[in-house]
Amino acid sequence: MSQSHTASRHDDRPLNDITVLELGHIAAGPFCSLILAELGADVIKVERRASGGDSVRDSSPVGNSLFNAVNRNKRAITLDLKTDDGLAVFYDLVAEADAFVENLRPGAPERLGIGYEQLREQNPELVYCSIKGFNEGPYQEYPALDPIAEALSGLMSVTGHPDKPPARAGTSVADMTAALFGAIGVVSGIRQRAITGEGQHVTAPLYESTVSLMGYWLAYAQAYDDVPEPIGASHENWAPYDVYLAADETWVFVGPSSQAQWERLCAALEVDLHERPAFETLADRRANEADLNAELQAVIRERPADEVVAAIREVGVPVAPVQNVREVGEDEHLLASDALGTIETTEGAEAEVAVPLLPLRSSTFDAPHPTKPPELGEDTDAILAELGYDADEIERLRNDGCL
Template identity: 60%
Template sequence: MTIASDSEPAMPLDGVTVLELGHIVAGPFCTLLLADLGAEVVKIEHPEGGDSVRDSSPVGNSSFNYVNRDKLSVTLDLKSEGGRTVFERLLEESDVLVENFGPGTVERLGVGYEDLRVNRPELVYCSIKGFNRGPYEGYPALDPVAEAMSGLMSVTGNPGQPPVRVGTSIADMTASLYGAIAILAALRQRETTGEGQKVEVPLFESTVALMGYWLAYTEAYDAVPEPLGAGHPNWSPYDVFRTGDESWVFVGPSSERQWVALCEALDCSLHEDERFDSAEARRANAEELDAILHAEFRRFETDELLELLRDAGVPVAPVNDTRAVCSDPHLEATDALTTVEAVEGDGGTVRVPRFPVLASGFPRITSSDPPRLGADTEVILRALDYTAEEIEALREQGAV
């Protein structure tokens, strides 16, 4: 089934139809990645309200407008006979289903993998849940639950302060990325076997994977890392510093060459001081070194320091807020953001990130706006050969 225009250049997932039974971030971000690769994504929502973050709050609206671009919206009541019939006809035309409802929800609705594989054995079915099957599988889960349990929250923030979560939905989006990778692998495998499969993607274990080298550190050295702030115990200096105009910059020379270049750029001889003349010495005297550098960096305005250190080949970056990111000249030059019409909240156009990968074999798609609730229901029903009278009957029943 192809509803969208076929005027775009060829994409890797052309001809692949994805059904999304998703809400909030994890499911919708996974299917967004597939849409960015050319799949046609049909977002199935309940007729009364739809995705739970639709028109929920400024942050919820913004989340919806980002992760739901490039999709079609169909409203179906899966508990109704008519809605279930439409769903089954949609399923016949589909290759992939992605869901991130709570444990047991799709089974209660009769749309779990075991229910659907009987008539659609070619289906690739992706479930994004809090935990893999095991002792925790029935626990309620959110992004911060995974961050807390994975150890990520324990290393985020500053020493002596309460643990904090990462400032975006990192666990949800990490699971989404693993989900998209697994779906692509399952589609590739289907080319050989002719069979679909179920892939189960957990927030918890996916976030644990991000902590891999810290887990290896604990296992090898019987030590537990403290909250890191903006630093890293492997290097010094490696932190954020105030500049003369009260802005923050990150400075992180991670090699001896970069450390010498930093000192020469600052016109100081710290690299000749025995307290700081090796990586080991700098780690041992990190607090003293940071105090000296804080004073050094205060001599410069932010733009002056950035230019000085970049020219010297030293890793340095301004700590941008989101307004600065939205106006970043590099993102502008690389066409990294796309403009869509916001359908939730106050409306108007907003710029959101595009698929960040550049490939020589396929382009980045031209994004479409996130869909209004049920905006594509009639078009899709007609594509499934429903007549106008049948569509009206389904509406009267509340099935769509």
């Protein structure tokens, strides 16, 4: 399908000949299709006007920000799939599409007439991606959210500090991880279709996807018959390896990962901790980690963060200030490496924000320029015209409440 002005096509991008339909909401489905859009796909976001579209549209400051972040570089159409004509239009879209992404609750697609088997009848070559809470099994019908997957997967159990309640990650890790696997599934399905000529149904679950991030902890618990506790910013393999508060109230992460780096760290901080028997070897430091952290904290507390970071970086030891999200948007490296792009938000031209671009770098294509997230149904008429609907038919569908 050709594109309107809303989302520009990039002829050099690997998915520039692919059309993706997205019936997604909140994070997982929209983030999956965003990845595909940034790889060049024409992504058409399908929403229902009567319900206000994606449930985070105009919902709250955080909800609006989530919508803006994951729905750029897409086009938008409104359809009411509960009407016969609305569903018929959707089937026309499916017939022209290469892939479909949805993260509706289990059973909802089938009730709407858009389950995999139903859409396969319309387009046998369609790659159908479902992002769900769980794969088939005892949990498959349970309601799922990002924190559910974080709790069940063990991620929540090792996040935070031992003397505090379990904590969820500060961003939607489970949603985003499932979305990444969903995008991989779509690309893999399209690749396999080139060989077999047939589409397929791929499912990317929040729970199992998050468990995949916990692989080494699962292996550890079984091999050593031990259950890890929350670890804060530390690591079981190294010491020192933690965050320390500098004189200007900025936290700084310091993580030497070899004996040589430990000795260089001490030199950079102008201390002789590496010469003390209690801290000489890694085994010594791990055995006396509380005392070691207290000593380092006392030294770092006397200096501002930028001075600490500069001195430690100079000797090649891993170190970084803990930046808040405002500081991330102003980070000199991200700006210099073109990692961020500016979009006009759906709140209006006066609200422009920086968003992260596709982090991949390729020798054959560049990261796309981000476009403004589409207004609800912004491209409906243009998309229907591409399908062959004339102006009178589009107006009839609108008057009948199908759009």
